[in-house]
Amino acid sequence: MVWWPLSAAGQVQELVMARSNIITKSSLQLNALHRSEWLAELALQSLIAEAELTPKPGLVDGRSSGSHSDLSFDLMRRSANAIAPYFTQMALTSTEAQMNASLRATVANIGREAEGAMLRATSGSNAHKGAIWVLGLLVCAASLSEGSDPEFVAEAAGYLARLPDRARPLAVSHGDVVLERYGATGARGEAYVNFPHVIKIGLPALKSARKSGRTEQDSRLAALLAIMSHLDDTCVLYRGGPEAQKIVCEGATRVIRVGGPGSIKGNAALIALGQEFVSLHISPGGSADLLAATLFLDALERGLEGVEKDNSLVEENNGKN
Numbered sequence: 001m002v003w004w005p006l007s008a009a010g011q012v013q014e015l016v017m018a019r020s021n022i023i024t025k026s027s028l029q030l031n032a033l034h035r036s037e038w039l040a041e042l043a044l045q046s047l048i049a050e051a052e053l054t055p056k057p058g059l060v061d062g063r064s065s066g067s068h069s070d071l072s073f074d075l076m077r078r079s080a081n082a083i084a085p086y087f088t089q090m091a092l093t094s095t096e097a098q099m100n101a102s103l104r105a106t107v108a109n110i111g112r113e114a115e116g117a118m119l120r121a122t123s124g125s126n127a128h129k130g131a132i133w134v135l136g137l138l139v140c141a142a143s144l145s146e147g148s149d150p151e152f153v154a155e156a157a158g159y160l161a162r163l164p165d166r167a168r169p170l171a172v173s174h175g176d177v178v179l180e181r182y183g184a185t186g187a188r189g190e191a192y193v194n195f196p197h198v199i200k201i202g203l204p205a206l207k208s209a210r211k212s213g214r215t216e217q218d219s220r221l222a223a224l225l226a227i228m229s230h231l232d233d234t235c236v237l238y239r240g241g242p243e244a245q246k247i248v249c250e251g252a253t254r255v256i257r258v259g260g261p262g263s264i265k266g267n268a269a270l271i272a273l274g275q276e277f278v279s280l281h282i283s284p285g286g287s288a289d290l291l292a293a294t295l296f297l298d299a300l301e302r303g304l305e306g307v308e309k310d311n312s313l314v315e316e317n318n319g320k321n
């Protein structure tokens with residue numbers, strides 16, 4: 001499926017033209033088009049899989065809105081669908097492009113358009129700001145490099161992120177506030193050092209849980225908790241400062257220590273953690289974005305047509321909710 005968003009950018013026009021040429025041109029170009037669509041589809045499915053995963057502490061899932069009064073499962077889905085066409089644009093723009101400041105500027109522009117589409121789809125709520133950034137960079141890197149090795153793609157994405165964003169708005173973001181107050185580098189910092197919480201923590205936790213026979217649902221929850229136990233999350237810090245950050249890291253570590261998702265004690269600890277987060281208005285939104293990135297890179301590496309379905313999600317939850 002191809003998406004062409006309604007956008008004033010002349011660049012879209014060019015891409016549409018390019019696409020009609022591609023269809024009659026070489027199979028190499030056709031492959032590039034298919035790869036772009038595939039990458040965008042994987043990004044979309046990663047976002048949907050992340051939103052569906054239940055029960056996630058403090059986050060929107062198939063059961064509740066967690067610690068969010070302005071978000072819901074339906075809005076997360078709408079947001080994901082609204083930004084998906086921009087992933088296609090990013091991938092197409094990056095195909096056969098040079099990794100340079102000009103590409104960085106084009107991609108940043110598309111990223112900001114995607115943020116606008118997200119805000120329109122959610123009536124102004126921030127559902128996927130971090131995910132647009134993280135997945136956008138990874139989609140571009142996977143398209144440009146044609147690679148599928150997670151570490152290689154994350155390095156290319158990091159390189160792209162480190163190029164200057166000349167059109168960066170002057171407005172002060174939550175990330176800027178948290179950097180100033182606590183020195184946490186947030187979503188930018190994660191990308192600048194090649195996504196260590198995805199490559200060194202999320203993916204290994206996902207693979208190890210699967211290998212030990214956990215269900216897909218429990219393996220994804222294990223990856224989320226592993227990320228939460230290490231990440232400085234600007235979403236957590238902005239709302240609750242270092243005290244809240246400590247509660248997240250220690251709480252996630254506790255669930256893992258007592259056996260993790262899928263064990264009786266781990267399931268109980270996970271539910272208790274969710275209740276604690278909601279009572280304290282804590283949401284690990286940055287970790288959720290990095291889980292989506294983990295699922296994206298996992299599907300890319302395995303060459304899957306789409307992100308694996310987990311039929312136990314939402315409806316059953318193995319008695320965890």
Ligand SMILES: CC(C)(COP(=O)(O)OP(=O)(O)OC[C@H]1O[C@@H](n2cnc3c(N)ncnc32)[C@H](O[C@H]2O[C@H](COP(=O)(O)OP(=O)(O)OP(=O)(O)O)[C@@H](O)[C@H]2O)[C@@H]1O)[C@@H](O)C(=O)NCCC(=O)NCCS
Nearest residue numbers: 108111126127128129130136173175186187190234285286
């Ligand atoms: C580079 C940008 C991401 C800059 O954004 P900002 O300066 O705002 O930076 P951060 O705050 O650091 O990050 C933005 C979002 O990233 C998620 N996040 C947080 N910590 C991390 C981390 N350590 N690693 C990765 N990602 C992280 C987080 O997003 C999630 O939480 C959001 C929900 O939060 P919530 O509290 O409900 O909503 P708010 O509105 O923030 O607060 P309330 O009023 O409700 O309390 C949700 O969005 C999740 O996604 C951070 O929010 C980027 O925006 C940028 O520069 N873009 C330009 C375009 C560009 O260059 N694109 C290139 C390729 S796409």
Ligand SMILES: Nc1ncnc2[nH]cnc12
Nearest residue numbers: 051059060127285288289
């Ligand atoms: N499931 C989720 N809940 C809240 N914020 C998020 N940001 C990304 N995914 C999220």
